[in-house]
Amino acid sequence: MQEKENVLRILEETKTAIDNNDSLKLKNLSNQTNNTASLTQDPDNIAVAVAVYSISKILERAEHYRKLPGWKEFYKIIILAINNSIDAIKKDNPKKLTESLISIRKAVSKLSGKLKEYVQDVFRKAQINKASKLYEHGLSMEKTASLLGVTLFDLASYAGQRPEISEAPFNRTLDVRSRIKTALDMFK
């Protein structure tokens, strides 16, 4: 894994934030993963980014979720996965790290009923959110969709609603009148 010191710090702070039920801190930590994920495009870095963002969203609604069957087991697996991930990075064991991160997704697939529906939706939206962040960072739409395993259909409408992307001054590479003229000339 690349930039492992940074990811280790993020996971350790994630653990503390979960203990303190601090979803705001988790969202902040998740944002810190964007740079590393877009720069390295390392699958484990991306998985950490998605997991931390998803956990922040889940904790935001924990009051509701914790009443649902399966919550306790799911929560335990999340904590265990974070601990195992921290341990794997400290012991420089990339295989174990990947397994720990995968265990979070497996835990989601083992859920049932409403909790499964909600949590799956949170993870799917987290993937799209992270993809749009990577697009915002300058990677292409297709590249980010492929890194995050989302469709271009998902990403297009999500990214289209982010002013950080469409309004960025760097985007303007040709004046709009010239582009219209180019298009009109082709239709002559």
Add this chain to the structure above:
Amino acid sequence: MKNNKTEKVLIFDSSSIINFVLNGLLEEFRGLKKAFGGKFLITEEVKKEIVEKPSKIKRFELEALKIKALLDEKILEMPLDIGVKDQEVSEITNDIHYTANNTFFGRGNAIHIIDSGEESCLALSKLLGKKGIKNLVVIDERTIRMLCERPENLASLLHKRMHTKIEAKTDNFKLFEGFKFIRSTELIYIAYKKGIVKLKNHDVLDALLYAFKFNGCSISDEEINEIKKMGNKR
């Protein structure tokens, strides 16, 4: 005798077709094709992204079928339909893939900025250019446009967003010169001006442009206002 030689082509990236489909504007798309008098092409890689992959996902199965219908009706065609073999496109795509993804570096990493569908559009454009066929790439996402039209802007964006020093192999920029791009917003402007859009309301151009923006076309509010000003001129 009818001359079958293709003289002009619009090459569509996934992002622009997706935008027409998500906005339910495929009749306007068909109208544009009729008014164009040339070919609308997509590459094999783009077809995978907008037909094959989504056809396996329930949420987007219908959109995939709608795009497939455009292919069945020959509104959209493949390069082979004008005699360009996939192999020819693939060879140039590989070159573009390697160069584009080894142009910008941050903290020792080559930043992989683009993927095969987008690369194949550039490859096809280059190939058609060599054959003397006038062409434009229709693409709504911004990274490719920045890479080709203002690569220094892309370097600045990467630097600003990734908070790290970005080194660029500026010699590579040459490979990305000479491409011409439009977006779905420019196409819908033409559809509006030519009366292809059936909706009649004084706000229709505004509504169309924002619909494309919100479904992924990288266009600013300021640019939309400029297009609207042009649209309102008689």
